[in-house]
Amino acid sequence: MSSQTRPSVESYRAAMLLSAAGDALGYRNQRWEYCESGPQIHRELEELGGLGAIDVCLPDWRVSDDTVLHLATAEALNSGKLGEDLLQDLAARYVEGMKDMENRKPGPTSILGTSQLRVGEPGGYRIPFNPRALGCGAAMRSMCIGLRFPRRCQLPDLVRLSVESGRMTHNHPTGYLGSLASALFTAYAVQRKPLLEWGVGLLDTISIARQYVQSTGIDPQENIAAWEYFPEKWKWYLTERNLESGEGPARFPAAYGPKERDEVYQTFSLEKWAGRSGHDAPMIAYDALLRAGDSWTQLCSHGMFHGGDSDSTGVIAGCCWGALHGVLQVPSGNYQHLEYRERIITAAERLYSTAWGAGVE
Template sequence: MEKFQAGMILGAVGDALGYRNGSWEWCLSGPQIQKELSALGGLEALKLDPDNWPWSDGAMMHMITAEALVTDYWCLEDLYRELVQLYVEAMVSLKGRISDPGTVEGCASLKPHNFLLAWHTPFNQRGSGFGAATKAMCVGMRYWQQERLDTLVEVSIETGRMTHNHPLGFLGSLCTALFASYALQGKPVVNWGRDFMKVIPMAADYCRKTIRHMAEYQEHWFYFEAKWQFYLEERGIEEEGKNKPLFPNSYDAEETDKVYKRWSSEGRGGRRGHDAPMIAYDALMAAGSNWGELCKRAMFHGGESSATGLIAGCLYGLLYGLSQVPAGLYQDLDKREKLEELGAKLYQAAAAEKVLRETRAGGASRSCCHRDQHNSECQDT
């Protein structure tokens, strides 16, 4: 349970650090950010509080998604309707704050009063941003077991498509949900990227079954896969057995910015749904359990540092917990108690579901309609 709680907390910490009330999120110079950090006394001197270190809208959307995942829903369609309602309400509460344009536009297309089509948004050419990826780690926490992979694929795609109906957007949400599940399964971090590429065909099969927008998806889908394939080749981990990533000998803040811009599609590292998870993943591989090194690479770079910080911080918490993180970064963090509560509830929901499945497998239960099973599964029992 502690790692679930740490994941929720450190996601918000990473977001707040990379955001710095908007000033660092919009700064394109990693050296400048790290110079300002040094003037503040360095990472260990920081004390994060709601007034001076608020979250961005990305962390708020992650928390809201987690809230829906721990509600008492009977089937996935009910979960989606709950998410639609919460996302629409969130846009009202976030008025006056700078928000991801893709999220705002996507939420405007949601239909909370349409029972059948509430979450069916149109294909959005501008929905390629990072916002779907930054709110999906909790999906991987809720469905982290290997046997729930099909559900993870569906929920992460539908959660992503609600606000970012574009392959660069919702494949990013699949990526971060998968990485969260891999962290909890104990898979070596270096294998995550290769394993992700093996799951993408499952996502394509699911999208074809829903008969929605495949013609519009095709070109962008290829771009997403190609970018990730090139990244894995650059790090030398594209094939089984290659388990030592290759990093440049010199990798200071200036060089990091150059690399991240090259991975991006518009010269702003972490702006899209393909490169925000990529930067967070790269930072995790390079840093290992070193929290300070992770922050330098994922939170204090030029570009969308709140997005990459949110993803990297959450995944770090799921891997390593809080023990190596300075307490000042999370003791007075905004909504810390709420995040701890959500982490505990995600753990309990996943654990309770596992017990129920094992009981059913042993023949001790013939109950129909477990709370988040598909309707077809209910009909089969």
């Protein structure tokens, strides 16, 4: 797809709706997010009648903190603000979003980070460097940045916004580079960039992000000292999948069912909690996209129904898959009655018109 080719507004709606659906399915009102066993989740899914039988709606399938904060990002991007004003607005919306966290289980780093924001003060969207801010809380809310800046020529804007929004709560490279990965992969989905090339593209973009971070002069020594874990883990992953050249074919274990995926995903992760960190939430989402092809059922099996932080991997995987494939193959109950559905659609349509310079079709 050339940089000038216009996607459909339906692809934007699908990206935002299926992101929220992936979140709610992976979360299942805390039951599945905190389940350590993919096989157990699949057994419970079968007891519910399978994916097609699930009506994702309140009270049983609320969205988690992931979608609430993803909406906060999207609505700031749709505000018409730029530069410092946009960063202040993002910070304000994250603080406001944290008031909507009953039964949504926000992470401790997001709670701490938003408590340190000083909305309205000069530079008040910056918080201190945090050597423990390794989590996925920035990665799970940044996909819409890729919808807002989908063109290749907009890569500097995507890098800047994903890094700056990420370090408003996760001021550590492993945290905010996760924000970059989720935004970049969503832009790649809009561009129809071949999936096999996404990982190599991320590594190339991390070099641009490093230059940007150094240019800001914010915590330079701390950032550089902590920088290498994220790209080195991604290089390792791409070697595991035969994707270090971006050509493939992607190589998976011969047996790769729910039990085996739990074991493999733990090798991606920190502290054996798959999807919990900035590097491995987008990594598991990418793994699921590679494996699932155009099957929503397979995407959910791999990206949402695994042991670990399954809503955060699901919110990323669902957004990218929706941008690629739309909703036609998805059971309508999985997305038609979502919590905040109208707000999600409005955000998607405004992102589309903001990104592509015209009203929705």
